[in-house]
Amino acid sequence: xxSAGVVKTATISPIEFIVFEKPAGRRSAAAVQSPAxxxxxxxxxxxxxxxxxxxxxxxxxxxxxxxxxxxxASINHSNEEDNPAMMETLNCPQLQKLRSVxxxxxxxxxxFKEDTLESLYLRHEESKSLKRREHQRIERDIDDQSIQExxxxxxxxxNAELDLVEELRRERQTLEIRIHHMEGYLxxxxxxxxxxxxxxxxxxxxxxQPRHRHVTQKDRDHLLERYRERDRMDxxxxxxxxxxxxxxxxxxxxxxxxxxxxxSKVADINEKDFQNLAQVIAGPILL
Numbered sequence: 054x055x056s057a058g059v060v061k062t063a064t065i066s067p068i069e070f071i072v073f074e075k076p077a078g079r080r081s082a083a084a085v086q087s088p089a090x091x092x093x094x095x096x097x098x099x100x101x102x103x104x105x106x107x108x109x110x111x112x113x114x115x116x117x118x119x120x121x122x123x124x125x126a127s128i129n130h131s132n133e134e135d136n137p138a139m140m141e142t143l144n145c146p147q148l149q150k151l152r153s154v155x156x157x158x159x160x161x162x163x164x165f166k167e168d169t170l171e172s173l174y175l176r177h178e179e180s181k182s183l184k185r186r187e188h189q190r191i192e193r194d195i196d197d198q199s200i201q202e203x204x205x206x207x208x209x210x211x212n213a214e215l216d217l218v219e220e221l222r223r224e225r226q227t228l229e230i231r232i233h234h235m236e237g238y239l240x241x242x243x244x245x246x247x248x249x250x251x252x253x254x255x256x257x258x259x260x261x262q263p264r265h266r267h268v269t270q271k272d273r274d275h276l277l278e279r280y281r282e283r284d285r286m287d288x289x290x291x292x293x294x295x296x297x298x299x300x301x302x303x304x305x306x307x308x309x310x311x312x313x314x315x316x317s318k319v320a321d322i323n324e325k326d327f328q329n330l331a332q333v334i335a336g337p338i339l340l
Contacts, residue, residue, distance in 0.1 A: 235275065
């Protein structure tokens with residue numbers, strides 16, 4: 054047997070060639086006489102020149118062009134053969150059964166989706182209705198509180214006016230009693246004894262009583278002042294009642310204004326809360 058040669062590849066840019074080294078040991082006689090022996094190429098490498106490369110490239114290009122023409126013809130031929138095959142495939146009972154199963158699944162999915170969306174919509178509408186009723190209840194409670202506060206304030210103001218009227222009545226009554234006493238004091242002043250004797254023809258006159266009081270001009274002026282005070286009392290009392298009513302009306306309006314602002318603020322908060330709930334509810338449906 055011939056000894057196998059060792060193949061080395063050397064690179065000389067841009068041409069590559071193959072060199073066969075001589076195997077170790079002595080060659081046989083057949084190897085010396087046979088030019089086809091692998092050992093025959095150990096001293097003469099065959100370079101690949103530019104002409105050889107150009108020829109190989111031309112053959113490669115020609116080889117690439119020829120299959121393309123054959124492929125186009127084969128594609129047209131395969132399309133012609135695919136139509137009966139496709140029809141046969143579509144008429145296959147197994148595929149038709151699979152298609153029926155898929156269509157049934159699609160219909161069930163669409164029905165489930167519709168039922169789910171409808172149920173979700175109903176729940177959302179119920180949630181909004183509950184929220185709206187809750188807000189209305191809160192607003193009604195605030196209105197009831199406002200009405201109760203108004204009634205309580207009116208009752209307090211009415212009682213205050215009645216108390217004032219009663220106080221003014223007692224004041225007038227006290228003044229009337231004082232005037233009556235002063236009139237009695239001034240009217241009951243003692244007369245002179247001689248004048249009493251001239252007016253009476255009685256033989257035995259009563260004994261002369263000593264004088265216990267002396268009416269002065271100051272007492273008369275004091276009585277006149279009480280008369281003027283009584284005349285002004287009605288106007289003064291009406292003024293006091295009017296001032297009280299004005300004060301009560303202003304306080305009533307301020308209280309009602311605060312209640313209205315509170316109710317309006319609560320209504321705005323409830324409306325924002327309802328809008329936020331509507332947006333949160335509409336999110337999953339839109340998705």
